[in-house]
Amino acid sequence: MAWNFSKEQSIYTQIVEHIKISIISGEYKLGEKIPSVRELAVTAAVNPNTMQKALQELEKMNLVFTQRTSGRFITEDKAMVDKLKEDFAKKQIIDFYKKMKSIGLTKNEIINFVEKTFGEMN
Amino acid sequence: MAWNFSKEQSIYTQIVEHIKISIISGEYKLGEKIPSVRELAVTAAVNPNTMQKALQELEKMNLVFTQRTSGRFITEDKAMVDKLKEDFAKKQIIDFYKKMKSIGLTKNEIINFVEKTFGEMN
DNA sequence: ACAACTGTATTAGTTTCATAATACAATTAT
DNA sequence: ATAATTGTATTATGAAACTAATACAGTTGT
Numbered sequence: 061m062a063w064n065f066s067k068e069q070s071i072y073t074q075i076v077e078h079i080k081i082s083i084i085s086g087e088y089k090l091g092e093k094i095p096s097v098r099e100l101a102v103t104a105a106v107n108p109n110t111m112q113k114a115l116q117e118l119e120k121m122n123l124v125f126t127q128r129t130s131g132r133f134i135t136e137d138k139a140m141v142d143k144l145k146e147d148f149a150k151k152q153i154i155d156f157y158k159k160m161k162s163i164g165l166t167k168n169e170i171i172n173f174v175e176k177t178f179g180e181m182n
Numbered sequence: 183m184a185w186n187f188s189k190e191q192s193i194y195t196q197i198v199e200h201i202k203i204s205i206i207s208g209e210y211k212l213g214e215k216i217p218s219v220r221e222l223a224v225t226a227a228v229n230p231n232t233m234q235k236a237l238q239e240l241e242k243m244n245l246v247f248t249q250r251t252s253g254r255f256i257t258e259d260k261a262m263v264d265k266l267k268e269d270f271a272k273k274q275i276i277d278f279y280k281k282m283k284s285i286g287l288t289k290n291e292i293i294n295f296v297e298k299t300f301g302e303m304n
Numbered sequence: 305a306c307a308a309c310t311g312t313a314t315t316a317g318t319t320t321c322a323t324a325a326t327a328c329a330a331t332t333a334t
Numbered sequence: 335a336t337a338a339t340t341g342t343a344t345t346a347t348g349a350a351a352c353t354a355a356t357a358c359a360g361t362t363g364t
Contacts, residue, residue, distance in 0.1 A: 069190055070351060085286040096310065107353045112312075129310045129361040145285055153299045156278040163267055164207040167303065174296065177275045181289065192321060218340065229323045234342075251331040251340045 063104040071106055075114035083123055083134055084145045091136040094124065185226040193228055197236035205245055205256055206267045213258040216246065 065074050082088045095103070101111040115132060118124045122140070126132050135141065160170045187196050204210045217225070223233040237254060240246045244262070246254050257263065282292045 068192075068195060072351080073190065081284050085284060097312090098309090109354085110352060113351090115311095126311070127361095128312095129359080131310060148285055149282060149287065149295055150299065152278055152281050153296060156274055157300070157303055159274050160271060162203050162207060163270055165271065167300075171300065173271055174275060177272065178279070178289075178293065181279055194321080219342090220339090231324085232322060235321090237341095248341065249331095250342095251329080253340060 072110050072114040072117065075104060075106070075111065076117045079114070079118055080121075080123060080144075081148075083141060084148055088134045090134055090138055090141065092134045094132050094134060096131060194232050194236040194239065197226060197228070197233065198239045201236070201240055202243075202245060202266075205263060206270055210256045212256055212260055212263065214256045216254050216256060218253060 063075075063078065065071050079088070079094075088094065094100070097112050097115060098108050100115075101108040104111060115124065119126060119132075122137070123135055123144075124132050125135065157170065160173070165173070185197075185200065187193050201210070201216075210216065216222070219234050219237060220230050222237075223230040226233060237246065241248060241254075244259070245257055245266075247257065248254050279292065282295070287295070
């Protein structure tokens with residue numbers, strides 16, 4: 061995986077998003093133990109404190125949980141992850157649609173654009 | 183127009199985006215004079231310096247130009263704005279597609295999802 | 305028992321963003 | 335002429351994000 065951070069957003073926010081996607085996509089399995097704060101910090105090439113902040117954020121969302129001195133684990137709540145995936149997908153579509161509308165495109169124009177562009181994709 | 187800033191990004195970046203969209207959508211017409219820094223700052227409820235920074239950013243992109251003490255104007259280059267619109271739309275589709283793929287959806291799943299969700303939209 | 309590894313906490317320094325309060329030069333409006 | 339309006343520049347202050355360097359308590363592995 062590539063930890064490519066843009067400067068548009070704070071790094072810890074991008075880390076949260078990155079890990080969230082790893083969970084949704086199934087790259088991280090339910091209940092799986094994730095690497096330690098220090099290890100993840102090295103992988104992502106950020107400060108341990110920054111990684112720590114991201115992980116605590118994910119914890120607030122109940123996407124990961126901690127066993128004090130044994131490590132961190134992905135949630136075991138499958139229904140929750142499924143819902144997260146559904147919500148994520150829906151949000152992407154809605155955001156996409158809104159942005160296309162914001163530059164003055166009609167629904168039909170958007171659909172045409174999508175059909176044309178999707179053809180060239182894998 | 184609503185200047186709704188999220189805390190996810192820096193304000194001046196969001197202002198740049200906001201005005202850029204206003205240009206692309208035609209809300210701001212080619213060659214049109216835009217309000218002064220101070221005026222825009224009041225409208226957006228930000229500091230004049232922040233607005234200034236955003237406008238200078240737009241100037242670097244050649245989307246607006248300055249006449250020293252007379253004010254700022256939208257570019258008169260129609261081809262450029264047209265291209266900007268095309269690029270913007272394409273970017274939205276590509277970004278959307280990438281994100282949907284990132285959570286493990288196949289092309290067909292994405293298409294189905296789009297068809298289903300687009301039906302409920304205006 | 306002891307070394308290595310967990311998450312967590314603390315203190316400090318830097319950078320970026322945003323605000324605030326002015327000031328200046330040049331044009332426009334009256 | 336002069337008052338108001340342009341963009342621009344400067345200096346200061348505060349908050350947030352990030353990095354850095356440690357330290358500590360508890361568990362796990364040997």
